[in-house]
Amino acid sequence: MERRSLLRAAVIGTSAAVFGATLDRGAAYAAPAQPGPGPYGALGAADANGIRLPSGFTSRVIARSRQTVPGTSYTWHDAPDGGACFADGTGWIYVSNSEINPGGGAGAVRFDASGTVTGAHRVLSGTRQNCAGGATPWNTWLSCEEVSLGSVYETDPWGVKAAVRRDAMGRFKHEAAAADPVRTAVYLTEDESDGCFYRFLPGTWGDLSSGTLQVLTAGSGTSGSFSWADVPDPDGSPTATRDQVAGAKRFNGGEGCHYADGTVWFTTKGDNRVWQLDLAAARYELAYDDSLVPGGAAPLTGVDNVTGSSSGDLFVAEDGGSMDICVITPDDVVAPFLRVGGQSASEITGPAFSPDGRRLYFSSQRGTSGSSSGGITYEVTGPFRS
Template identity: 80%
Template sequence: MERRTFLRTAVIGTSTAAFGGSLWRGAALADPARPGPGPYGTLRPADANGIALPGGFTSRVVARSGQKVGSTPYTWHDAPDGGACYADGTGWIYVSNAEVTPGGAGALRFAPTGAITGAYRILSDTRQNCAGGRKPWNTWLSCEEVSRGYVHEADPWGTAPAVRRDAMGRFKHEAAAADPVREAVYLTEDESNGCLYRFLPTTWGDLSSGRLQVLTAGAAVSGSFGWADVPDPGGSPTVTRDQVPGAKRFDGGEGCHYADDKVWFTTKGDNRVWQLNLTSDTYELAYDDSLVSGGAPLTGVDNVTGSSSGDLFVAEDGGTMDICVITPAGTVAPFLRIDGQSSSEITGPAFSPDGSRLYFSSQRGTSGSSSGGITYEVTGPFRT
């Protein structure tokens, strides 16, 4: 994605960030979240990898752009971005996009001990693969963040060939999150006047055909929402976001996460985290840095994932290079910080299947260049 040239610093009012535990319970927002002590305690001084972590946690580097992965012959890709983990017998796989052109995606395979046992390419010859999303049938959706970009479905094991999914629309794709209850895939759009979409496959588990819809709502930051079909998902000559009157506009859609009948997604232009309550068809702000008095703990919001405890982990593009945790109890706090890499951004946060390890990348590392990406693993006592 394009590097943000500035972060919002204005303070509006004296309210704190709006992310109460009531959002998880589906009730009306009553007690906005506030910056405070995180569930893991304060950050300790940065370790040898330049990662500041709470006590009990450790980090390691698992891959570097342009270098062979461990003892494998595979060279890790430039500009690592969105990622996800998959169970692989008693081990697991971490997949990662390459936000360059030509782009694609690669994968790391881990043994139960955490040792790297393989690395390989799962998608090639695509453009600016930014974020994406894990699908319940164990595939990876890799999204092209270019005008009229495509979604590609790839096999994390690298056995089946990747497939372009034209029915999911052509726009500046960012992230995707699957909802197995409603059999829908939610899609963010990285435009300053972008939209939030959902794709309803004709047959769940088969993305070759279906209906692309756009979220419709008023201009307020909370209220009810609906969905309307996009007449021409191909987006030509009229782009998808301009085809439906009443489509809700969002300022730079980024990460997207589904859990427990809720969708959380981030918008980088206004440093917000939004929540859709899919049981009540309502939306509201879950976090807004401009509502925090004093220094906001989370700025430059970007990729987002969740843990089994219900915590959200939000990565920063810019800010102070943090991954922040937003708890169901209504606290926003840094979980980790990368030192000495202010010209980079944090991408691809994803938990191992057992929830004990968090993977993520610094897209441009210490060099500030796409060829300097670093992919990390953090291990420790994550809440369950």
């Protein structure tokens, strides 16, 4: 993967045998990330919240489903899922989706500069199974419906402006979104076992009311070149968007999506993979694949939501697995960063960093009860590298 220099001169050892059949002639790719010592060290004993963290890190509970957010009069939503942080003066706002159907929507918690909760509010209501989404550079939250013919809703993290459905971004089983200000595109994952990967090109950057939906086209291998093709009917009816373009590449259960520095990463839960696209070179490859970890000792399984830090580290949350958030470093090492104990019937969702990079927010969607009404949203504070 080597995110600081995407392409390497050669692929060696067993990696060459694995990828030999899928490499384009003349191209060479890095091996997917392998287990190793993480940059933050080993996990310690579980803290009072049941979370194992590296030395120097602490956790606290921010909110619980169906309970009032401490210090506010707002009741936190069921099944907290995808989330993002937005700067708010000297403080910030953490927005979180609700993956229930019907109802869905999203809520938000507001913090001051010291991290004290100062308020909480609703930003979206009356939608269906809002799973993941993504932040835009103009400070809106794209909340995505993970249902057949689902929509993307553009919302105001402050809860002042009414949310708007963005039909031009297509109707399909949406999962996550990631904005690319360089190419003025928004990338979109699709949570289907034969789903696709899309980009939306708005007619005017900053205005998602109109534009062109495109689907990634490529061969069947795990690495190679890719291109984009227009989706003729983004409405997805009567023909699903993923079935409208010949050569559209299939991905097994698209989940989280993250853009940084000319690369977009996304996860596929059906095969426990993290993919990366080098957008300038129009090349794709695997950043991680649990089946390529020798000895069946993969530290990361059940890949789901993903975010990144300023250091170039990826933080990938597990749906199941060991209830970990794992870190994948720019040096292609994957290791657990934290582990939530006693919640095996849940999944980790919504990882997002505060604007200063010192706090990581995430949720356990079903908490200790295993029910959508048992969701717990956490904050982890510590010496994150920059």
